[in-house]
Amino acid sequence: MDWFWAFPHLDDDILRTIRMTIDDSFRNFTRAWGDPIQQLFEPLRLLLVFAEWVMLNAPWPIIILAVGIVAWLASRRWQIVVGSIATLLLIGYFDMWEDTMRTISMILVCTLISIVIGIPIGIGMARSNRAQRVISPILDVMQTLPSFVYLIPVVMLLGIGRVPGLLAVVIYAVPPMIRLTDLGIRLVNKEVLEAADAFGSSSWQKLINVQLPLAMPTIMTGINQTIMMALAMVVIASMIGVQGLGQPVLRAINNQYFTMGIFNGLAIVGIAIIFDRISQAFGQRMQKHREQAHG
Amino acid sequence: MDWFWAFPHLDDDILRTIRMTIDDSFRNFTRAWGDPIQQLFEPLRLLLVFAEWVMLNAPWPIIILAVGIVAWLASRRWQIVVGSIATLLLIGYFDMWEDTMRTISMILVCTLISIVIGIPIGIGMARSNRAQRVISPILDVMQTLPSFVYLIPVVMLLGIGRVPGLLAVVIYAVPPMIRLTDLGIRLVNKEVLEAADAFGSSSWQKLINVQLPLAMPTIMTGINQTIMMALAMVVIASMIGVQGLGQPVLRAINNQYFTMGIFNGLAIVGIAIIFDRISQAFGQRMQKHREQAHG
Amino acid sequence: DCNDVTIASMNWQSAEVLASLDKFILENGYDCTVSIISGDTVPTLTSMAERGQPDIAPEAWVDLVPEVIGRGLEEGKLVATGAALSDGAVQGWFIPQYIVDAHPDIVTIGDALKHPELFPAPEDPSKGAVFNGPQGWGGTVVTTQLFKAYGAEAAGFELIDTGSAAGLDGSIARAYENQEGWLGYYWAPTAILGRYPMVKLNFDAPHDADEWKRCNSNADCPDPKINEWVSDKVLTVTTTTFAERAGEPVMAYLGTRSWSNKIVNNLLSWMTDNQATGEDGAKYFLENNKDIWSTWVSPEAAAKIEAAL
Amino acid sequence: MASASTQSYGIEIKGLSKIFGANPERIVPLLERGLGKKEILEEHKHVLGLNDINIAMPAGCIQVIMGLSGSGKSTLIRHINRLVDPSVGEVLVDGVDVCKMSHKQLREFRRHKTAMVFQQFGLLPHRNVLENTVYGLELQGVPRNRQVEAAMHWLDRVGLRGFEERYPNQLSGGMQQRVGLARALANDAPILLMDEAFSALDPLIRVDMQSILLDLQKEIKKTIVFITHDLDEALRLGDRIAILRDGEVIQQGTGQEIVLRPADDYIVEFVRHVNRGKVVQIRTIVDPAHAADAHSAVELPAATVLEKAVSALLSSGKQCAVVVDDSGTRLGTLTLEQLAAAMVAN
Amino acid sequence: MASASTQSYGIEIKGLSKIFGANPERIVPLLERGLGKKEILEEHKHVLGLNDINIAMPAGCIQVIMGLSGSGKSTLIRHINRLVDPSVGEVLVDGVDVCKMSHKQLREFRRHKTAMVFQQFGLLPHRNVLENTVYGLELQGVPRNRQVEAAMHWLDRVGLRGFEERYPNQLSGGMQQRVGLARALANDAPILLMDEAFSALDPLIRVDMQSILLDLQKEIKKTIVFITHDLDEALRLGDRIAILRDGEVIQQGTGQEIVLRPADDYIVEFVRHVNRGKVVQIRTIVDPAHAADAHSAVELPAATVLEKAVSALLSSGKQCAVVVDDSGTRLGTLTLEQLAAAMVAN
Numbered sequence A, B: 001m002d003w004f005w006a007f008p009h010l011d012d013d014i015l016r017t018i019r020m021t022i023d024d025s026f027r028n029f030t031r032a033w034g035d036p037i038q039q040l041f042e043p044l045r046l047l048l049v050f051a052e053w054v055m056l057n058a059p060w061p062i063i064i065l066a067v068g069i070v071a072w073l074a075s076r077r078w079q080i081v082v083g084s085i086a087t088l089l090l091i092g093y094f095d096m097w098e099d100t101m102r103t104i105s106m107i108l109v110c111t112l113i114s115i116v117i118g119i120p121i122g123i124g125m126a127r128s129n130r131a132q133r134v135i136s137p138i139l140d141v142m143q144t145l146p147s148f149v150y151l152i153p154v155v156m157l158l159g160i161g162r163v164p165g166l167l168a169v170v171i172y173a174v175p176p177m178i179r180l181t182d183l184g185i186r187l188v189n190k191e192v193l194e195a196a197d198a199f200g201s202s203s204w205q206k207l208i209n210v211q212l213p214l215a216m217p218t219i220m221t222g223i224n225q226t227i228m229m230a231l232a233m234v235v236i237a238s239m240i241g242v243q244g245l246g247q248p249v250l251r252a253i254n255n256q257y258f259t260m261g262i263f264n265g266l267a268i269v270g271i272a273i274i275f276d277r278i279s280q281a282f283g284q285r286m287q288k289h290r291e292q293a294h295g
Numbered sequence C: 001d002c003n004d005v006t007i008a009s010m011n012w013q014s015a016e017v018l019a020s021l022d023k024f025i026l027e028n029g030y031d032c033t034v035s036i037i038s039g040d041t042v043p044t045l046t047s048m049a050e051r052g053q054p055d056i057a058p059e060a061w062v063d064l065v066p067e068v069i070g071r072g073l074e075e076g077k078l079v080a081t082g083a084a085l086s087d088g089a090v091q092g093w094f095i096p097q098y099i100v101d102a103h104p105d106i107v108t109i110g111d112a113l114k115h116p117e118l119f120p121a122p123e124d125p126s127k128g129a130v131f132n133g134p135q136g137w138g139g140t141v142v143t144t145q146l147f148k149a150y151g152a153e154a155a156g157f158e159l160i161d162t163g164s165a166a167g168l169d170g171s172i173a174r175a176y177e178n179q180e181g182w183l184g185y186y187w188a189p190t191a192i193l194g195r196y197p198m199v200k201l202n203f204d205a206p207h208d209a210d211e212w213k214r215c216n217s218n219a220d221c222p223d224p225k226i227n228e229w230v231s232d233k234v235l236t237v238t239t240t241t242f243a244e245r246a247g248e249p250v251m252a253y254l255g256t257r258s259w260s261n262k263i264v265n266n267l268l269s270w271m272t273d274n275q276a277t278g279e280d281g282a283k284y285f286l287e288n289n290k291d292i293w294s295t296w297v298s299p300e301a302a303a304k305i306e307a308a309l
Numbered sequence D, E: 001m002a003s004a005s006t007q008s009y010g011i012e013i014k015g016l017s018k019i020f021g022a023n024p025e026r027i028v029p030l031l032e033r034g035l036g037k038k039e040i041l042e043e044h045k046h047v048l049g050l051n052d053i054n055i056a057m058p059a060g061c062i063q064v065i066m067g068l069s070g071s072g073k074s075t076l077i078r079h080i081n082r083l084v085d086p087s088v089g090e091v092l093v094d095g096v097d098v099c100k101m102s103h104k105q106l107r108e109f110r111r112h113k114t115a116m117v118f119q120q121f122g123l124l125p126h127r128n129v130l131e132n133t134v135y136g137l138e139l140q141g142v143p144r145n146r147q148v149e150a151a152m153h154w155l156d157r158v159g160l161r162g163f164e165e166r167y168p169n170q171l172s173g174g175m176q177q178r179v180g181l182a183r184a185l186a187n188d189a190p191i192l193l194m195d196e197a198f199s200a201l202d203p204l205i206r207v208d209m210q211s212i213l214l215d216l217q218k219e220i221k222k223t224i225v226f227i228t229h230d231l232d233e234a235l236r237l238g239d240r241i242a243i244l245r246d247g248e249v250i251q252q253g254t255g256q257e258i259v260l261r262p263a264d265d266y267i268v269e270f271v272r273h274v275n276r277g278k279v280v281q282i283r284t285i286v287d288p289a290h291a292a293d294a295h296s297a298v299e300l301p302a303a304t305v306l307e308k309a310v311s312a313l314l315s316s317g318k319q320c321a322v323v324v325d326d327s328g329t330r331l332g333t334l335t336l337e338q339l340a341a342a343m344v345a346n
């Protein structure tokens, strides 16, 4: 009855051999292909370097001004403008300006990439049940395979630095974008779609004119979650050499500097809130028809 | 023009003093309150211990049977039953049974707690714009404040082990549940609500009869995201001593054991997919009206 | 040549300060251009072994992550230039100072294991606890084996997985703040020991290198014996490509640059008191310990560094 | 189905105005200065939904509301169960001001006193037909078997037997409307609010549904507020009719009054298309001058409509009909020419 | 608005059947064995939407479709632009089978050849009235200024000037319907599909809208398929009428044919409530026997409806009318009795 209580698993030696074999062959693979693959990501790296360069070298009043302008253009609400600027000033005042700028540049790029990748995939997923069946488990993998696990091969392939960091962040941040785009589009009222069909919309036009606008609230939640996920990965990214607010957090942990961790953590939160409020306000402005309540 | 290029931040010494003061006062706080707070969480700990005890001590065929039965009752689809059982068998065959059981017991408790906490808060948030304005930034903090940051104070307060692990997981996993419950309820068609009103629904009845059923697809996505988030935290939880699949992953990371990391990571993914498919199939069965396509 | 040198700064204090120190010295004494790249230990060393980037890891704890560094050295991808800590790192089982003060009879591990009541386990206070190290570290394996060797389980102890260095540190901090007993694996030099003074317990048997290799450091070995834990190597490691391109003076510097545990502990405790960064620590060291660092470099380099301070 | 409610409720609407828009309070004073819908829309970007409405709907009667599209009928009927809050004015149901009710009172009022059929159906898309129909009863806390019994009765009555298990999106427009109807009728409330409740129905089912209402009315005397665009329907059902334009009441009265004495050109237009032969009663056109040659005339009750009178006259072969009232008194005579002229008037 | 389309399109529907449910293929063979809607619903849990429909709608005519609620009218009209795919059968528009079109062809067909008014409006909730109205033109790729021009023209025409900036949820039911109407009319397509397009409108606006259609028809000769429950409307608009029951065509023909020669009791019921005075032409009841005493009679064209004939006869003071056809030939005579009898016949 032994097998009843203890699972009759593969022999330990065999298991070990399997592991070693795979490990070795993967190592050989990275050695053979590491360079070309790294080349592939070179433009991305340059983009990241450039973004960071801009954020670090622009004088801070210019950056604050720019944030204020963007906030205003996107939201048209002075509360958001004031809130964003105040947060940045506070961050700077507590001497986290530089790290914050690095993190902002990184996260901005990651979020944009996630949105740009996520929305089309989400759309594709909404259009075909087959695509949904295929993509959905992949997203599960992306979200739950611990980033630490795929960081091993990524680091072996690409070394440490910004690009592997970006990959880790995007892998983790893009699934909610995809899922919620899919959900939003699937929830669009069938009658409205039928009307669009009846006038001869192509599926592209249906998408642009009907599905995306009506899926907006859900897509905006997707963007919110993507921003949140990206910022949640800041610390992990800093473990593989991405500079920014993650590093002081790690330092704080290793040295039990409680307050330092909290301060830098709150700076991350501050960025999250700025990003989120601006994007949500923009999304809301796009949906005027929902403001008009009935009754 | 120095201030223009470099942010005129707080003096280093002052900053250091601030940090040290806060650190010290927090340390005093834990000294004074650590024990009572730990007492507070004692029932939770017992629950966790019990759940783990059950999962570890039940013979594996019983567990597989139980999973099969739950999968069938929830989904009524044999593919899901077969898929779940096959995943578990494979996990066992590759000698990850015990860690998997620990992780399942932990995640089950965390997910249930997140759902139980998340849905009511989401509902509250949907009912009042004020609540939304207050809760939304708190959720931002919960999702983006790096768990590493609050792990230190939590460990200082509660020691290492299951309870702080559970707190970390729930803090991270509950926001999507809340956000998507809120979103789903807010998107419910006004006309339908008006009809419910006209027949004299109390707000509770409106919730149960109309809003929750119609928000189901969105809420189910919330549950999916909560499960994903909870499992994404498995490794972090194992950093403060929670046993399960996170530990071999950490071991793999610290030694660059690629395959070991992948295997255990995939076991986590397997659990995620089992949880997710069963809960989604259950959710879909609750929404028969959506199956009937028009045309 | 010595351009675009990247130095890995690990995220614990001693490595951080050493990285800053190397940066300052290489830049000012050897006209290199240096950037610091910080990351977690394992990814950084892996990246060095597999991708040849970054160039220098000033403080690599060979025994903590034996797989990564060991393999790199074996395969010739990495080169050890010298010991970063002259007297090696200390690893072993530690207990808080106040326990020693209260129970001066506890000197060896064996003594401590007689008092499970002094070291209550967090989730089951009826038992004693030995806190193990982070998952996957060499020291963690050794601790597991020693736990077996001492028959600690029979003595009423359980071995607690702390998961990570952060978890381990947290458990120490908690014990200290509550003035409770704590027994477990730790290592020095570290910042924590500066803040929470702890005492390393002695072993009840002398060191046996063969036995150590056969069993104490092998997780699968079923019958470990008690065996003294001797100090570990902490090396400065560079990539082979860097060793080839860097040139004699730089490599010579990296070969001789080495400090003792005592110096590091003093420096770390200053840093902890001041919540200083690695850069601050390096400056502080350079300003106050000219006698030490001037022996690492040539006189002309020393002059240049002196001038830059 | 036996009715639980023995009492009927009169509804009185007093000085009711409703303005839609961002800032209705700002507009209310302008109303008193006599601004119209057009100015308020164009100059102030607000929509005047209703303007100083005063209607008394006696208990147990069917009050029909008609009017141009967009004239405020739906807005008005929604005030009665306070789905819309008024900008000014009162809605008294049995003397109680609906607008002053607490949440709890309002809920009880809606549950037990009113039932509504929505212009756009307002079905719950996630419930099947049966579950939709029992919804009101469920809220009232009626036991399940009585819920189902009542629902099945009314579903059968509206011709939807066999569709209980279908979901609203599987039904045609008219079928959906009938589900809404069954739901309201099953609710068995003393006040029925019906917003274009028959608009999607074909004439046969529509007449059938009208008969249901009239039968109900004979038995239980509900107070029914009925919006329709069909004047024939209004005349058939309505004890009283009110006609709205641009949020104001233009004329109120019985059907006969409105058809025969339209208050202005607008209403003349409105009643032009009515089938007078089926509506106008001979009492209204009787010629009292000729007090009758009894032998060469048929006797017709005063409430006979023109069409029926013509038929009777033709089939009798007589030249002339004598109109008698309920008590048998002769009111006067009518010739075929007179009848024909009345049928084709204007 | 000038029409871009000079050609009209005939529509022919051949052997069309549609079954709703999980597994329609399984049911199709049963249809041939003559199973009815009821058995299919009760025994096979499928809904028979349409069963072997054959209708030819000539180009440039208005084809009215009537029938009980749930009889398949909407399903039928949706087949014409293939919003619903048939289970069997063909829909030929100008000889081309719509069901065999590729995606691209279908899109072009829907864009340029058809425009539809939906029973439940089908407005885009996130677009304001103007943007809803231009929707079809936008898809056609018409320049923006011409879009707006056309949209404003039609919005004005349906009485919604001033509401361009409002969103659908701020409009009354009838106003929403008119937006749908304006959208379809602005599209200026040769085929207009109108599913109960006037059902939410009051009689005045409704008549106005009918006139729009008739005027359009005089100018441009679109092919219009029009679903209505109002027989008067059907008779006014329809060149041809088809009546459905349970997914089958019961009778097809001109309005006069259907009113005067109903095919079965069902249709008799259907036409019972029609205002015959406004519909029946005297040509159909003329009595050819008495070839006329020219002096004591008024002359009336054969197409005059009864009501007009009575008016004319009464105002002329004559005893008898002479019916003449377009070429002036006398077809026979009619007395007031005959006219009155025809008006009240059922």
Ligand SMILES: Nc1ncnc2c1ncn2[C@@H]1O[C@H](COP(=O)(O)OP(=O)(O)OP(=O)(O)O)[C@@H](O)[C@H]1O
Binding pocket: B293, B294, B295, D169, D170, D171, D172, D173, D174, D175, D200, D202, E020, E021, E047, E048, E049, E067, E068, E069, E070, E071, E072, E073, E074, E075, E076, E119
């Ligand atoms: N998507 C669907 N799924 C199942 N049954 C359907 C579906 N659409 C329509 N039906 C059924 O087809 C039949 C015909 O519906 P249709 O909408 O064509 O009726 P209609 O003649 O337009 O009625 P109305 O006058 O009430 O609008 C109905 O019995 C309806 O239940």
Ligand SMILES: Nc1ncnc2c1ncn2[C@@H]1O[C@H](COP(=O)(O)OP(=O)(O)OP(=O)(O)O)[C@@H](O)[C@H]1O
Binding pocket: A293, A294, A295, D020, D021, D047, D048, D049, D067, D068, D069, D070, D071, D072, D073, D074, D075, D076, D119, E169, E170, E171, E172, E173, E174, E175, E200, E202
């Ligand atoms: N939520 C709202 N916001 C703004 N305006 C509204 C709103 N609801 C109704 N209105 C306006 O109030 C007026 C009256 O609308 P109502 O729905 O009462 O008309 P109705 O008489 O029922 O018309 P119909 O016969 O077309 O249903 C309309 O001009 C409409 O635009």
Ligand SMILES: [Mg+2]
Binding pocket: D073, D074, D075, D119, D195, E172, E173, E174
């Ligand atoms: Mg209305």
Ligand SMILES: [Mg+2]
Binding pocket: D172, D173, D174, E073, E074, E075, E119, E195
């Ligand atoms: Mg229909």
